Amino acid sequence: MAARESLPAAPGTHLRAPDSVRLAEATEVFAMLADPTRLHLLWLIAQGESDVGSLAERCAASRTAVSQHLAKLRLAGLVETRREGRHVYYSLRDGHLRRLVLEALSHADHRVSGAAPHD
Template structure:
């Protein structure tokens, strides 16, 4: 690639992501493409919740929430912790919380017409 081919002036990343990294990222985006799971992840980015609290907060049946949480957990997007008989769920880490926040900030700009942030 010649310098003139890159009109933006941005440099290419030094090292491309591995196939495993790309597949894992794509799987995370697939999990987040469901509106119920995205709503759950938004809540889980803010704190810990049990299934009953999550179901009530988003207005979805408890069994459905449990199934969505199982998928999110298998995808590595949420973690769990036992508190007596309850299982509490939370977004796995700061990377996942940041991803959710950025996706929803982007959507806010799209929906509300807020001017975009330029580089």
């Protein structure tokens, strides 16, 4: 049986089979999501743009730690910044990342709570 070149996709997804470049890029994204503090920051930012102080307060981490994580996320191209006076606001780069973060946490919630999986 030949390997499937594509799977049925949800609206807005690409149908192309992944090549080595796309697999490497996806692996880098998952590596950024593999840290609990970064994942929490991305979840918070998915709710709306925020500055470092607000994020540090909401995720119970130091401003220094939050700043370092945000720098990694920015360098990885996962978050964008907007400056307003002395404040820098962070937002997610795109909807794909938002959906990925929300789905990962929804999946975790199902596993922890014992709720039945669904499509």
